[in-house]
Amino acid sequence: MKRRTFRSEGAHAGRALAEAVAAELGLPVADARRLVEVGAVYVAGRRARDGAVRLQAAQVVTVVLEEAGQSPLEASGPAAPLRVLFEDEDVLAVDKPAGLNAQPTEGRVGASLVDVVGAHLGRTAGLVHRLDRETSGVTVFGKSAQATSALAEAFREGTARKRYLAATGPGLPEGGTVDLPLSKDPSRPGRWRATRAANGVPAWTDYRRLFANEAFCLVELLPRTGRTHQLRAHLTALGTPILGDARYGGAGSAGGLLAPRCLLHAQALELGHPRTGQPLRLEAAVPEDLRAFFVAAGVRMPEGPFGDGDPVCP
Numbered sequence: 355m356k357r358r359t360f361r362s363e364g365a366h367a368g369r370a371l372a373e374a375v376a377a378e379l380g381l382p383v384a385d386a387r388r389l390v391e392v393g394a395v396y397v398a399g400r401r402a403r404d405g406a407v408r409l410q411a412a413q414v415v416t417v418v419l420e421e422a423g424q425s426p427l428e429a430s431g432p433a434a435p436l437r438v439l440f441e442d443e444d445v446l447a448v449d450k451p452a453g454l455n456a457q458p459t460e461g462r463v464g465a466s467l468v469d470v471v472g473a474h475l476g477r478t479a480g481l482v483h484r485l486d487r488e489t490s491g492v493t494v495f496g497k498s499a500q501a502t503s504a505l506a507e508a509f510r511e512g513t514a515r516k517r518y519l520a521a522t523g524p525g526l527p528e529g530g531t532v533d534l535p536l537s538k539d540p541s542r543p544g545r546w547r548a549t550r551a552a553n554g555v556p557a558w559t560d561y562r563r564l565f566a567n568e569a570f571c572l573v574e575l576l577p578r579t580g581r582t583h584q585l586r587a588h589l590t591a592l593g594t595p596i597l598g599d600a601r602y603g604g605a606g607s608a609g610g611l612l613a614p615r616c617l618l619h620a621q622a623l624e625l626g627h628p629r630t631g632q633p634l635r636l637e638a639a640v641p642e643d644l645r646a647f648f649v650a651a652g653v654r655m656p657e658g659p660f661g662d663g664d665p666v667c668p
Contacts, residue, residue, distance in 0.1 A: 355460065356420040362409035371397065372405030375417055385427060393463035394418040394426035401463075418461035426461040436474050439492065439636050444501040444629050446471065446479060449638040450493045452615050456484040471495055482506050483514075483580060488598075491518070491620025491638045496628065504628035509580060514625040515660050518575040518585060519640060521617040521647040522594040523605055526571040529562040532588040536581050545601055546583040548591035557581045559588045565651040569609035570597060572647060574656050585618060597647075609650060617644045624660065 358379060360366070366374045375395060376386035389395050390405040396416040397409070409415070418426055437449035448471065450456065455466040463469065472478050479495040480502025496502025508514040535554030539545040548557070558578040565572040571594060575585050586602050589595055595604040598613030606613055622637045640648065640655055648655055 355418065357416055357418055359414060359416045362411060362413045362415060366409055366415075367411040368408055370405065371395065371402055371407050371409060371415070374409055374415065375405075378415075379417065379419075388427055389417060392426050392461075393458060394461045421459055421461035436470050437638075438474075439638060440634070444497055445505070445627065445634070446475070446495045446497055447623075447636045448493055448495070450485055450490055450620075452488050452490040452641065452643075455487050456493065457481055467493060480505075483509050485620055486583070486586075486616070486618075488616040489618045489620060490641050490644075492516075492623045492636050493620070494623065494625075494636070501628040505625070508625045508628075512578060514623060516577055516580075516620060517622040517656065517660050518577070519619050519621050519644065519655065520573050520575060520585065520589065521597045521608070521613065521644060522571045522573055522589055523597065523608065524566065524568055524571060524594070526561075526563050526566060526573060526589075526592060526594040530560075532559045532561065532591065533557070534588060534591055536584060536587055546581075546587045548587040555581055557584050557588070559585060561588075564656070565648075565653045567609070567651070570611075570647060572651055572653055576660055586616070609647075611646050611650060612643075614643055617647070619644050621655070622657075622660070 360378045362374060372383055372387040372390055375389060376383045387405040390402060393401055393403065394417060395402050398413050439449055440447040450467050457468045458466050468481055479497055482494045482496055482502060482505040485491060485493055494505055496505050534548035535550060536546045536548055536557045537552040537554030539547040556579065560576040562574045563571055564574055577584055586596055586599055590602045595602045597604050597608055597617045598606060599616040619640055621640060624633065624635045627634045
């Protein structure tokens with residue numbers, strides 16, 4: 355991420371925010387105003403959305419110039435239609451497509467799942483958990499403060515059960531539990547490492563291999579904790595990074611099939627309804643890019659209660 359920071363001193367003090375940004379960055383005022391409108395400008399640490407606001411003396415202004423290799427001014431693609439899996443007065447569950455941020459990023463608002471859901475509801479909903487940008491699948495929102503709090507507690511206490519499916523490189527063991535703590539990798543910004551050698555946060559992932567050949571493996575993942583990049587880091591620690599996960603060394607193809615993104619899908623979620631306590635089971639269809647690997651392997655995708663059935667390990 356690239357940023358530019360300056361202090362409102364001298365001519366900038368009392369100046370309109372967009373004009374000050376334009377002068378400091380050497381941009382047309384119209385471009386500076388657009389940076390403000392998309393949410394890429396911060397004043398005194400808070401996102402500013404009004405380019406006409408007057409700067410006070412000594413205020414610090416930060417402008418996000420590039421995020422994930424993209425300028426905030428570059429047009430974002432049209433949002434995919436919202437796929438609703440379940441909705442009642444308390445809960446909204448949707449199938450997040452790959453390539454969509456779960457929530458507004460530091461450099462942009464208006465192009466995330468939170469924004470799409472807000473447009474659907476006509477108001478803001480409570481995001482309970484987050485999937486990585488390239489991960490697809492079940493995502494749950496609370497439609498009231500009470501529902502959001504109850505749902506968040508289910509994730510925090512581990513009573514929400516999650517099943518992910520992924521395609522990985524070859525060599526994955528038949529199954530077991532990875533219990534390696536996670537910590538930020540100081541040598542590779544943006545990555546997490548799974549190791550006991552650092553003072554990391556506890557993380558547990560149960561996994562079951564569904565298919566294996568010389569080119570790739572298919573795996574069912576049942577995380578007990580929900581740490582950042584947990585599944586990606588744990589599979590990398592096993593020597594089998596997820597296909598398409600360039601950040602963690604995953605191959606871009608296997609067995610003659612392309613892996614256009616990190617092939618990780620949040621297929622199913624089980625938790626209690628926040629108001630009634632009744633079991634709520636949600637499932638998102640496996641997208642075509644990952645489904646192609648299951649079809650090529652001739653393996654049926656897991657369904658039904660978690661952990662039931664015997665592993666299929668050709």
